[in-house]
Amino acid sequence: MKYKQLGKSDLRISTIGFGCMSLKADQKENERIIHEAVELGINFFDTADLYDKGMKEISVGKALQQKRQQVIIATKVGNQWRKDGSGWDWNPRKDYILTCVDQSLQRLQTDYIDLYQLHGGTINDPIEETIDAFETLQQQGKIRYYGISSIRPNVISKYVSLSNIVSVMMQYSLLDRRPEETCLPLLEEHNISVLVRGSVASGLLVNKPAKGYLNYNEDEVQKAAIAIQQLSTSNRSAAQTAIQFVLSNPAVTSAVVGIRTSEQLKEAVEAVSATQLTESQKEALANSIERNYYSDHRE
Template structure:
């Protein structure tokens, strides 16, 4: 496994991260998959208080209890479940964040959270109040660092300007190159690490039948998948090609892959050590479909 420092933090995280959202909190298999991931060198685990009404955090906390000093736990806050369980509402207020962290600490069975992330964000939020909450938690030692999970350029730029975030989690893949236009250069300039989700575009770049995705037509998605498949070489198949495309972006620290099976874990981890994409191969991928861009939430 390869590791990299996350932005301006001292967190040395695996370049393949483990996205826990897809795990079944009550399944013994999930425990085995997490333990196997650690054996394979993954040390970064990402969850959220939203997942399974908090049960995802409970499951992760139990599995990592004996390995706490060897792993880096990231969770998220900001989405508040309604009392009737019908859905959730956005709540980035200081009071809610300060209350929610206590619940996450309890569920994760830990005294501190390595990376606490705002799970979304809009330009209409009380951003200074939200930042104040995270800064308070830093001073209290309940979190080591904080970041945001957002794809909105205007929100990201405000947190870069006003806060001490060390990371931004955002969607990025061959089928979603929107961050390249403004977000990646800004974050790279300020040494803020990028945690990528959606590197495989819901599997459309690897093994799922082509269908429309974002602004792309089915035929365009098929063309991108074909370009990925065409770059298969010994030891590097479609999954590794799609992940290498993401990891070779200079702004990206880690690809946080949603893993549900041991097979998916093996495919993701195998990316490290496979042949990197050459400049020519990267260009072939980039030229396989027109680049997309953010049409909303711009500065």
């Protein structure tokens, strides 16, 4: 496993992160695969209070309680479940964040959260109030660092200019290269780590039948999947090729992968040591379909 510095923080995280949203309801099985991940070198575990109404945090907390000093735990805040359980509403207010962190700490069975992330955000949010909440929690020692999870260029640039975020989690893959236009260069310039989700585009680049995705039609998705397959070998699977494509961008620190099985775990971990994509291979992938761009949230 390889490790990289998380932005301006003193945390070094594994280049493959464990996305805990995919964990099952079976606690024994969750503990087994999480412990296996730690043994294989993964030290970054990402969850959210939204996932399964906090149950994923509880599961992660139980699994990592005896390994707390070995790992870096990230979770997210900002989505408030309605009392009737019918869905959730966006709430980036300071008082809500200050309340939620204590609940997450309790569920995770820890005294501090390594990386606390805003789980979304709009340009119309009270952004300075939200930042103040995270700064307050940092001063209190409840969180070590904070970041955001967002794909909106205007929101990202606002936090870059106003806050001390160390990371941005965003969707990025061969089928979603929208971040390349402005977000990735901006974050790299400011030494803010990019945490990638969706590197295999919901499986469309690996093993799912082609269908429309974002602005791409079925034929274009098929072209991208074929390009991935053509560069896959006995020493590098399609999933590993897709993961390497996003990790090759210098702005990217870690690919956070949803993992359910030992096979998926090993394949993701081995993407780091598998035969690396050459510059010409990366260029071939990039040229397989026309690059897409963000059409909204630009200003």
